[in-house]
Amino acid sequence: MVDNRYNRQELIEGWKQESLDKARVVIVGADQLANFTAVSLSALGVGNVEIYDASKISENEQGFLLSGAKAGTSKAQGLETILREINPGIKVKGMSMKLENSPLISVLGKPNLIVDVTNSSASKQTVIKYGQAKGIPVMTAACDSVRGEIYLANPENQVNATLPDYNSLPQGAVTSEIVAGLITEETRKVLMPMGTEKPIKSLAYSLATPRRFSKDLEEQVSQSDLSGKKVLVIGAGALGNFATLGLTLAGVGNIDIIDYDDIESTNLNRQILFYNSVGKMKAEVLAERLKKIRPSVKVNGIVGKIDQNSGIVAENKYDLILDCVDSFAVRASINYLAVRNNVPLVSGGTNPSSGQVVVYVPGKSACLDCTMHVEDALAKQMRAATCRYAPDPSVIMTNEIIGGMMVGEALKVLDAGYGTPVSRILKYDSKAGARGGLVGAADPCHCVKPEPAEWVEQVKAKYKEEK
Numbered sequence: 001m002v003d004n005r006y007n008r009q010e011l012i013e014g015w016k017q018e019s020l021d022k023a024r025v026v027i028v029g030a031d032q033l034a035n036f037t038a039v040s041l042s043a044l045g046v047g048n049v050e051i052y053d054a055s056k057i058s059e060n061e062q063g064f065l066l067s068g069a070k071a072g073t074s075k076a077q078g079l080e081t082i083l084r085e086i087n088p089g090i091k092v093k094g095m096s097m098k099l100e101n102s103p104l105i106s107v108l109g110k111p112n113l114i115v116d117v118t119n120s121s122a123s124k125q126t127v128i129k130y131g132q133a134k135g136i137p138v139m140t141a142a143c144d145s146v147r148g149e150i151y152l153a154n155p156e157n158q159v160n161a162t163l164p165d166y167n168s169l170p171q172g173a174v175t176s177e178i179v180a181g182l183i184t185e186e187t188r189k190v191l192m193p194m195g196t197e198k199p200i201k202s203l204a205y206s207l208a209t210p211r212r213f214s215k216d217l218e219e220q221v222s223q224s225d226l227s228g229k230k231v232l233v234i235g236a237g238a239l240g241n242f243a244t245l246g247l248t249l250a251g252v253g254n255i256d257i258i259d260y261d262d263i264e265s266t267n268l269n270r271q272i273l274f275y276n277s278v279g280k281m282k283a284e285v286l287a288e289r290l291k292k293i294r295p296s297v298k299v300n301g302i303v304g305k306i307d308q309n310s311g312i313v314a315e316n317k318y319d320l321i322l323d324c325v326d327s328f329a330v331r332a333s334i335n336y337l338a339v340r341n342n343v344p345l346v347s348g349g350t351n352p353s354s355g356q357v358v359v360y361v362p363g364k365s366a367c368l369d370c371t372m373h374v375e376d377a378l379a380k381q382m383r384a385a386t387c388r389y390a391p392d393p394s395v396i397m398t399n400e401i402i403g404g405m406m407v408g409e410a411l412k413v414l415d416a417g418y419g420t421p422v423s424r425i426l427k428y429d430s431k432a433g434a435r436g437g438l439v440g441a442a443d444p445c446h447c448v449k450p451e452p453a454e455w456v457e458q459v460k461a462k463y464k465e466e467k
Helices: 017-021 031-046 075-086 103-108 122-133 173-191 238-250 282-293 328-341 367-372 374-383 395-414 454-466
Strands: 025-027 048-052 089-093 113-116 136-143 147-153 200-204 228-232 254-259 298-303 321-323 345-348 353-358 427-428 434-441
Touching: 017 173, 025 031, 031 048, 031 136, 031 173, 048 075, 048 374, 075 089, 075 113, 075 353, 103 122, 113 122, 113 173, 113 353, 136 173, 173 200, 173 238, 173 395, 238 254, 238 282, 238 345, 238 395, 254 282, 282 298, 282 353, 298 434, 321 328, 321 395, 328 345, 328 353, 328 367, 328 374, 353 367, 353 395, 367 374, 374 454, 395 427, 395 454
Parallel strands: 025 048, 025 113, 048 089, 113 136, 228 254, 228 321, 254 298, 321 345
Antiparallel strands: 136 147, 147 200, 345 353, 353 427, 427 434
């Protein structure tokens, strides 16, 4: 079988996979943030990934890549084992070694980049000092359960880049997912810049501020028991992988995943849980992998399509729907089902450099049609004589970031203890200076939807009027 896993990212104009193939990146740390960072760099195709950490796997290990590993063994070596499965085409090395305040750091040599993802300012001080002495770029990052920060260390910011506020705090799954995606995108700019782009000097994301792209703590965020919640996830592709993984790690008790597609080798650059599974059905494989990561979570993989006639939403008492599809026309049907059945909806969409999250809570925020006019796309598809498929460029970073952002908002919808979900469009743009923020109006809508057949006629009529 031909492994063309990088095909979708090589469709991006200016992409040079060979630059990533030749690169060597050192990751310091092996906790949750390291799990997400290492898997995304590996899926992206960074040719040489090395992980340095002296800690051992615990009985209640939180790192999702290490869920099946033996307690008491090396985290770094455990990550090496699973990452080699996820992408056999790269070189991965896990070293059970403490670099903090140690002359052993010289074993790093001169990689293209060092990324410290520990919650240890002492580790970061050691790495920054070594990087400056050897002329190696150093990126530092840390997170807790509600926020995370990234720095590209330089002499002017090296004190802030040690991130002392995070010392010894546990790393949250959702924040780790978002921050790791941001790390990977900025790492790509260090290793393989396209055009005039440059990596950002510092970046933050917080679930405790309405602005999100900030390090501020303006709202109280408390974790709650979500084991009784039930969520429907539509789409098991790249967004679906990261969204369902985030929900699983957050402890959402019941997750149904619906998707009709099978796994292709071109999915493997961004759909991280499908290793060794080409040809199998996405929904079923994703459900099985998630159950192995957190056996306490009930995950059901459903092979099938969804449209306005689907009874799945009406027949199940879902607390939330997650839209992880890549079609505006299908999104219109999902929006119809959410509005018709009065169920909150979190929708995510991506392209190679940006993405957005839209949250619909009945009576509190606008639906997808009021926000993005998704019914227009459905009407045009209904009127089209043919439907030609052409593969779109796609890469892991925006899917990891948006998938994590979707989960961050989903938790706020599921339980008020997590705070208030956004009522405007939450954007990420890797080409923008600030990288992200909120756009659009915050006004709620009061839409209602008729029976499916009548709604379809309304959509068709709307398209005729616009023509």
